[in-house]
Amino acid sequence: MSVATQSSAEERQSRPALNEYAPYYSRYIDRVPAGDIVQILRDQIVETASFLRGIPSDSTTSGYAPGKWTIRDIVGHLADTERVMSYRALRFARGDRTPLPGFEESEYAPNARASDREMTDLVYELELVRASTVALLAGLPAEAWGRAGSANGNEISVRALAAVIAGHERHHLAVIRERYLSPR
Numbered sequence: 001m002s003v004a005t006q007s008s009a010e011e012r013q014s015r016p017a018l019n020e021y022a023p024y025y026s027r028y029i030d031r032v033p034a035g036d037i038v039q040i041l042r043d044q045i046v047e048t049a050s051f052l053r054g055i056p057s058d059s060t061t062s063g064y065a066p067g068k069w070t071i072r073d074i075v076g077h078l079a080d081t082e083r084v085m086s087y088r089a090l091r092f093a094r095g096d097r098t099p100l101p102g103f104e105e106s107e108y109a110p111n112a113r114a115s116d117r118e119m120t121d122l123v124y125e126l127e128l129v130r131a132s133t134v135a136l137l138a139g140l141p142a143e144a145w146g147r148a149g150s151a152n153g154n155e156i157s158v159r160a161l162a163a164v165i166a167g168h169e170r171h172h173l174a175v176i177r178e179r180y181l182s183p184r
Contacts (some may be wrong), residue, residue, distance in 0.1 A: 011145035012036045016160035020148065025160060027075030028167030038138050042136045044166055045130040048173060055181070060119045064179040069109060071180055074172050075122040076114030077105060079129045082165050086133045088151050091160040093136075093144035099119045105131070137162055 013036055016029060032040065050076060060071040069077065084103050093101065114122055140158065148157040156164075 009036065011030055011142045011159070012038050014145070014159060016157060016163050020157035021160035021164070022154035022156065024151040025156070025164050029160065029163045031167040032163045037166065038134060040166055041134050041137070043131060045127055048169060049123050049127050051173065052119070055117055055119070059068050059180065061115060070115045071176055072114045072117060072119055072122055073109050074176060075119070075126055076112045077109055078169055079122070079126045080112060081168055082133055083103070083135070085165050086136060088149070090136060091157045092147050092149040093140050093158045095147060096109060097149050099150040100152070101164055112173050122131050125178070133165060
């Protein structure tokens with residue numbers, strides 16, 4: 001292993017410090033176990049895709065309550081959010097300090113029309129988005145992990161963005177298990 005690869009692996013093992021992200025993101029970051037975040041993301045998508053493919057298709061087309069997203073909407077939201085967070089990580093990792101705007105998930109979801117798509121296609125798309133995220137993060141030099149920038153008016157590091165991606169997915173899978181698949 002080269003020195004650069006070794007240093008990057010050490011950086012990937014580090015949990016984000018509290019000063020690397022806004023308090024709001026704790027709800028996601030706190031869900032992520034310690035360890036190599038790139039490997040966590042690799043392993044997580046295998047588990048997530050398997051879980052999502054195991055949900056009967058007819059259970060993915062309605063919300064758990066009126067006005068709530070469908071499971072298909074959630075999967076589309078996971079892909080969209082990961083794209084946005086990965087883009088932020090790319091910009092900050094490359095040293096771009098241009099402040100980035102937020103994004104409005106409540107506008108993205110209806111415009112994505114994920115409920116009109118097949119669940120298998122949505123899961124496949126999520127896997128492809130994750131493969132792209134993993135490729136980006138796995139190739140980062142050590143110094144890129146601590147770089148930060150402003151997104152939605154808050155400073156956040158590349159390391160924290162990687163953890164947010166993993167934790168955001170864990171959050172929504174918990175919602176699916178608790179609110180969509182549990183007996184009511």
